[in-house]
Amino acid sequence: MTGRQAKHAGSAPRLAGPACARVEVTHDIGLHARPSVVFTRLAKSFPCTIGVEVNGDGVWLNGKSIVKIMGARIRKGFVLAIRADGIGAEDAVKALCALVERNFDEEKSHARSA
Template sequence: MTTTASAVLKDPLGLHARPSVKLVKLAKTFDATVEIAADPEGPWTAAKSLIKVMKVKARHGTALHVRATGADEAAAVAALVELVEADFPEDGSDG
């Protein structure tokens, strides 16, 4: 089974370096295979690879689609969507 959801990017610069690092760091905390896409039809990109995430080039206002497959897929998708919806906050935690 695969869990999918999306959230709109609020950052004026879209998915740039800082949010990409946060997204990858969070994705790596899950066992599930996690992927993102700027379009629901893809192409889908491995969310645990910073280089690949940076290549997504999702702009401000784009719905970032997240999907995951594996043991903790629902938690992974929920956490990444929450991160995007919160606009990648600077909370001081290292995850």
């Protein structure tokens, strides 16, 4: 291994396979237009593929598609499985789950406008 290879070996992206986690939607209205846009915008910021399964129905939706996410009519109490595969998969799943747990940051934006 050359010095240059050794320098970058520790910073190489992990490609260890898919990452997956489940999270419950606690937002009172669910994924209506604004939260869906926030979710898909964050999903698109990662280079990996992202899938979302709703309530264990076995159908994986493209997590970067506003049409698919809004079309799922995700409501409060639904459980989402978020799966990512590729570069940054683990970070993507963590970030998207955190976003859902923070109610899509809607409380902060409403507090500013009130």
